[in-house]
Amino acid sequence: MKGKDIPAVSWLKFMGKANLILKNPLPFHAENFEKLGDIFRVKTGFGNPLVFSRSAAFAEYALQKNHKNFEKSPIQTRDMAKYLGNGLLTSTGEHWRKQRKLIQPAFHKKQIAGLMDTINSAILLELDKIEPNKSIDIFPVFNDLAFQTVVKSLFSSAVGQKEIDHLQYITEAAQRMLVKELRQPFKRWWFKYGGSIKKHMALVEEAREILRKLVRERKENPVGEGDLLDMLLDARYDDGTAMSEKQLIDEILIFFTAGHETTSNALTFTAELLARHPDIQERIASETKKAKEKASNLIELMASCTYTKQVLEEAMRLYPPVYFIDRINFEEDEFNGFRIHKNSNLLFSIYEIHRDATYWENPQEFDPSRFAEGTKHTAHYFPFGAGPRKCIGNNFAMYEMILAISELVSRYRISTNKEEIEIKPLITLKPKNAILRFEKRS
Numbered sequence: 001m002k003g004k005d006i007p008a009v010s011w012l013k014f015m016g017k018a019n020l021i022l023k024n025p026l027p028f029h030a031e032n033f034e035k036l037g038d039i040f041r042v043k044t045g046f047g048n049p050l051v052f053s054r055s056a057a058f059a060e061y062a063l064q065k066n067h068k069n070f071e072k073s074p075i076q077t078r079d080m081a082k083y084l085g086n087g088l089l090t091s092t093g094e095h096w097r098k099q100r101k102l103i104q105p106a107f108h109k110k111q112i113a114g115l116m117d118t119i120n121s122a123i124l125l126e127l128d129k130i131e132p133n134k135s136i137d138i139f140p141v142f143n144d145l146a147f148q149t150v151v152k153s154l155f156s157s158a159v160g161q162k163e164i165d166h167l168q169y170i171t172e173a174a175q176r177m178l179v180k181e182l183r184q185p186f187k188r189w190w191f192k193y194g195g196s197i198k199k200h201m202a203l204v205e206e207a208r209e210i211l212r213k214l215v216r217e218r219k220e221n222p223v224g225e226g227d228l229l230d231m232l233l234d235a236r237y238d239d240g241t242a243m244s245e246k247q248l249i250d251e252i253l254i255f256f257t258a259g260h261e262t263t264s265n266a267l268t269f270t271a272e273l274l275a276r277h278p279d280i281q282e283r284i285a286s287e288t289k290k291a292k293e294k295a296s297n298l299i300e301l302m303a304s305c306t307y308t309k310q311v312l313e314e315a316m317r318l319y320p321p322v323y324f325i326d327r328i329n330f331e332e333d334e335f336n337g338f339r340i341h342k343n344s345n346l347l348f349s350i351y352e353i354h355r356d357a358t359y360w361e362n363p364q365e366f367d368p369s370r371f372a373e374g375t376k377h378t379a380h381y382f383p384f385g386a387g388p389r390k391c392i393g394n395n396f397a398m399y400e401m402i403l404a405i406s407e408l409v410s411r412y413r414i415s416t417n418k419e420e421i422e423i424k425p426l427i428t429l430k431p432k433n434a435i436l437r438f439e440k441r442s
């Protein structure tokens, strides 16, 4: 296959900035996209080529149109899988396809609708913990909220608070360890021989033990809670068999990880943006008030909160929790006349695509009306990815976030003294010092 070479940044230049890039890769991406265009590579001279892209069309090509030639990178399939096992997020090929087909129905809108009361109770309990008239970092509140909703949607009331806390502690500890390994690859031998990897693997084994107990109890006493666990236990492969216990636990560990930090990041950034836009808060408050008067159940309530949904969509445009998506191509490929060598490590910057003036007018501005009903942004808006590996929990997350934000804003006026919204780009785009003040509405 022919094609031009992708413009390159030298290895020396890249290494010269390695420390800064590890702390925050976004300025490095922005600088080189500006200089070299929508696609550039780092000239490593060894190993697989490292390619960065902010082309929405290329992302769509790799994730959707020609997805068969693109596979997830080892960050998920090897490094994350080491801790969490072989669930949806970390698996590939035929195994992934079989699992996705089996699990997908549990995440259909209709099924999620049946979980709304559970999700809402978890949200209300967590929002009760906000102390009004004090400046607080809101991230930990949303972090607990997001974990509680996933655990309770899976296990209803079968799981106690102590177990939930321990599961959350382990999920977060494993995630932190993975971040350390990825950001300090030169220390891997130390993590390995110093025992920290082993310690975290043992912690995950404790989580597995808790989950095994919960699954076995449910199997022995099938109470028909109608929760996610029931749906997963009832699901059958084409040959009529059910998921093995080990596979079920891998999938649950994945839901904890995939559904927790992403959602808490999105909720935190939304609250931070709202604190800086009191007019938008007022619109949400009045929409929620009207919706509560009219709706006879939570699904109707949510369906009426159309503006709140737009606010969340716009917040995830500016601050996409999954701010890059990575892939590796099996075979040589070509895009826009550029040659994509076999086994290139491709990194699609969702952050840059979501702020590109080619696709968005005044891209730095927070303007939820971009997502007004009737508008379409599917070709350059990827908060949940695209194609067959698009987030399976996107409806779950949207429902949960609409309920959480509409309830939060109908209870409080949110403000802040800080000008800047601070970010910490790790595996996900995390908020930093999200200090906000909540004043009770009368």
Ligand code: HEM
Binding pocket: 072, 088, 089, 100, 150, 254, 255, 258, 259, 260, 262, 263, 266, 320, 321, 322, 325, 326, 382, 383, 384, 385, 386, 388, 389, 390, 391, 392, 393, 394, 396, 397
């Ligand atoms: C705002 C919240 C969320 C965001 C922004 C988000 C984003 C994403 C993205 C971008 C992907 C695709 C990654 C790729 O293609 O490499 C993904 C996959 C996935 N997400 Fe989410 N997610 C969110 C919430 C959730 C929730 C609540 C759950 C489950 C309860 C979940 C479970 C998953 C799973 C299992 C996958 C892998 C799907 C597959 O490969 O088949 N996510 N998510």
